Amino acid sequence: MRVAFLGPAGTFTEEALLASAPDGVEPVPYPTVYETVMAVHDGATERAFVPIENSLEGGVAATLDALATEASDVRIVAEHIHPIHHCLIARRELDVADVARVISHPQAMAQCGALLRGPLAGAERVSSVSTAEAARAVAESDEPWAALSSRLAAELYDCVVLREDIEDSDDNETRFVWLAPADAATAGTGDKTSIVFWGPGDESPGALVNVLRELSDREINLTRIESRPRRVGLGHYMFFADLEGGTEEARVADALGALRGRVEELRILGSYASA
Amino acid sequence: MRVAFLGPAGTFTEEALLASAPDGVEPVPYPTVYETVMAVHDGATERAFVPIENSLEGGVAATLDALATEASDVRIVAEHIHPIHHCLIARRELDVADVARVISHPQAMAQCGALLRGPLAGAERVSSVSTAEAARAVAESDEPWAALSSRLAAELYDCVVLREDIEDSDDNETRFVWLAPADAATAGTGDKTSIVFWGPGDESPGALVNVLRELSDREINLTRIESRPRRVGLGHYMFFADLEGGTEEARVADALGALRGRVEELRILGSYASA
Numbered sequence: 001m002r003v004a005f006l007g008p009a010g011t012f013t014e015e016a017l018l019a020s021a022p023d024g025v026e027p028v029p030y031p032t033v034y035e036t037v038m039a040v041h042d043g044a045t046e047r048a049f050v051p052i053e054n055s056l057e058g059g060v061a062a063t064l065d066a067l068a069t070e071a072s073d074v075r076i077v078a079e080h081i082h083p084i085h086h087c088l089i090a091r092r093e094l095d096v097a098d099v100a101r102v103i104s105h106p107q108a109m110a111q112c113g114a115l116l117r118g119p120l121a122g123a124e125r126v127s128s129v130s131t132a133e134a135a136r137a138v139a140e141s142d143e144p145w146a147a148l149s150s151r152l153a154a155e156l157y158d159c160v161v162l163r164e165d166i167e168d169s170d171d172n173e174t175r176f177v178w179l180a181p182a183d184a185a186t187a188g189t190g191d192k193t194s195i196v197f198w199g200p201g202d203e204s205p206g207a208l209v210n211v212l213r214e215l216s217d218r219e220i221n222l223t224r225i226e227s228r229p230r231r232v233g234l235g236h237y238m239f240f241a242d243l244e245g246g247t248e249e250a251r252v253a254d255a256l257g258a259l260r261g262r263v264e265e266l267r268i269l270g271s272y273a274s275a
Numbered sequence: 276m277r278v279a280f281l282g283p284a285g286t287f288t289e290e291a292l293l294a295s296a297p298d299g300v301e302p303v304p305y306p307t308v309y310e311t312v313m314a315v316h317d318g319a320t321e322r323a324f325v326p327i328e329n330s331l332e333g334g335v336a337a338t339l340d341a342l343a344t345e346a347s348d349v350r351i352v353a354e355h356i357h358p359i360h361h362c363l364i365a366r367r368e369l370d371v372a373d374v375a376r377v378i379s380h381p382q383a384m385a386q387c388g389a390l391l392r393g394p395l396a397g398a399e400r401v402s403s404v405s406t407a408e409a410a411r412a413v414a415e416s417d418e419p420w421a422a423l424s425s426r427l428a429a430e431l432y433d434c435v436v437l438r439e440d441i442e443d444s445d446d447n448e449t450r451f452v453w454l455a456p457a458d459a460a461t462a463g464t465g466d467k468t469s470i471v472f473w474g475p476g477d478e479s480p481g482a483l484v485n486v487l488r489e490l491s492d493r494e495i496n497l498t499r500i501e502s503r504p505r506r507v508g509l510g511h512y513m514f515f516a517d518l519e520g521g522t523e524e525a526r527v528a529d530a531l532g533a534l535r536g537r538v539e540e541l542r543i544l545g546s547y548a549s550a
Binding site: 053054055056057058081109125126127169171173175208209210212213215216222223224225226227228229231232233234236237 | 329446450498509510
């Protein structure tokens with residue numbers, strides 16, 4: 001089974017994929033989260049594996065926006081929670097104070113603030129599209145550059161690890177989801193359901209309580225709720241929610257039906273087994 | 276009156292500050308949002324002016340996190356909504372296809388995706404701490420570099436505008452807030468109140484409906500709600516909400532009192548006149 005993931009080889013997504021994957025999986029790298037999600041939409045791969053939420057930074061905007069507005073025929077079919085440990089890596093041994101440029105994905109930069117403001121304060125910061133691209137850039141240069149990356153990437157690109165576990169918080173874990181075409185998603189097996197909803201009109205934040213009441217009145221717990229802008233001006237939001245129970249359960253189906261009557265748009269992103 | 280803002284000169288924040296400021300204001304640039312907020316906390320300036328929410332990208336994480344967890348003695352005392360127009364600028368006239376490196380703040384990069392994926396697809400992307408820092412870097416280099424920046428920055432750093440209004444969406448506007456020490460915030464004058472709350476424990480998303488019900492039962496409208504991770508592991512969130520009415524109004528004071536009984540922590544970020 002071909003599985004799209006955020007490449008190149010050595011990203012945290014590949015590290016998590018290898019930990020989560022059943023046998024018979026062929027990982028296929030894609031350059032961005034958007035293209036990874038669209039690989040399933042376009043039928044280029046049978047599955048995709050993407051990060052959806054980090055414990056420090058919150059929701060992964062590219063994944064949420066693609067699922068909500070671009071890939072309406074793609075469903076979440078499973079989830080996997082993976083601890084994230086960052087390493088500072090370079091082509092060869094190097095004093096941290098001598099690093100002239102540090103390269104990484106902006107989210108990894110945000111997670112290693114103490115190191116960047118302290119020992120690496122003098123280094124130029126350059127963004128890359130993934131932590132593994134950062135490792136590759138460092139491996140290919142003769143300059144005194146370093147990357148914030150995974151240990152897997154250091155091994156793949158033949159780099160040395162200058163520092164490890166450099167993240168600000170011990171509580172750094174990321175939730176990943178498996179995506180499949182809607183017609184391949186097996187109904188009735190989930191104990192968790194992910195939805196996105198918005199509208200109607202300007203009252204969406206005010207109307208949120210009425211929407212949530214449809215769930216709480218039926219004693220359906222939320223494990224997560226997150227708002228994202230609808231990109232149509234200030235004051236317009238869409239809400240991503242994870243709720244306990246599968247869509248085949250009567251009370252969940254009943255609640256989702258009532259909820260549909262209160263919003264402009266409701267999309268079921270998937271019903272699956274919780275990790 | 277000294278006002279801290281995200282510098283250097285020429286940022287969108289300064290552009291908005293100049294549009295919003297009363298007479299007698301002395302703008303003082305700070306290098307990061309965090310340091311701008313802390314300037315008021317530390318008493319280095321009397322006010323600060325910072326972005327809090329963009330219509331395309333959502334909440335400004337650095338501002339929200341600083342207000343929620345670091346600067347408990349700082350209050351929002353006013354808000355200002357400013358349209359954002361980006362320009363592609365360079366030291367001298369240059370064909371867009373010949374740009375070797377494009378420099379900007381990651382949020383501006385996210386707002387100009389079509390240009391970056393199209394005519395600038397071949398250019399290296401480098402992050403800067405502000406759009407004005409990007410303009411300054413471009414102005415000081417002989418290389419064929421360009422910046423995504425404000426028109427004000429192009430003028431200040433003697434650059435030429437290669438393209439204007441390059442943002443993906445016409446609906447690009449940012450909400451800025453004025454910050455003051457808590458003891459300088461005048462009570463009773465606001466028609467809008469901003470709060471942040473979290474907890475108790477693991478049930479925070481599920482308990483959200485009970486919290487919001489304290490507002491809706493008193494017919495208090497929400498104009499915004501946004502969740503951010505509490506940075507203590509997956510499943511723990513804090514919620515930022517803006518509600519209609521000032522803290523001196525009986526029904527608002529009553530609702531906030533009831534709300535305080537339902538959460539682990541409730542902070543009033545400010546009560547002020549809506550824009």
